[in-house]
Amino acid sequence: MLSGRGNYWHMGRAQHAGVHVIGSILVLAPFGMPLMLIALLVAAEWIVHFNIDWGKANYSEKRGHTPADAGFWQAAGADQALHQLTYIAMVWAVGAYPGWIA
Numbered sequence: 001m002l003s004g005r006g007n008y009w010h011m012g013r014a015q016h017a018g019v020h021v022i023g024s025i026l027v028l029a030p031f032g033m034p035l036m037l038i039a040l041l042v043a044a045e046w047i048v049h050f051n052i053d054w055g056k057a058n059y060s061e062k063r064g065h066t067p068a069d070a071g072f073w074q075a076a077g078a079d080q081a082l083h084q085l086t087y088i089a090m091v092w093a094v095g096a097y098p099g100w101i102a
Contacts, residue, residue, distance in 0.1 A: 008054055017049040024090070033094070041090050052082045 021042045028038050056079040059065075065072035 008058075010054070010057075013050055013053050013057075016053065017046045020049050021046050037094070041093065045086060045090065048086050049083065052079055052086070055079075 024042050024045055025038060028041065056075045060072055060075050063071055065075065067073075
């Protein structure tokens with residue numbers, strides 16, 4: 001999952017985003033949400049997660065950052081903040097449209 005991360009289409013990144021989608025399905029399904037809503041949320045999550053990770057990898061690779069560089073950790077922190085904002089947005093979407101929940 002780690003080699004070639006600066007390339008946009010990267011199977012390891014796609015798989016990594018898929019792992020997060022599976023986790024979200026396991027969290028959302030027990031709440032009785034309609035399957036279509038879950039599918040929409042996790043499809044959006046996959047796209048966003050894939051692109052956030054690509055942005056971090058592309059940024060770090062272009063600048064030659066390694067774990068020994070502050071820029072690497074700054075990019076990692078921004079990456080994690082964006083991922084957490086994605087989950088906040090998913091919760092907001094469900095709460096903003098309560099009619100979606102059965």
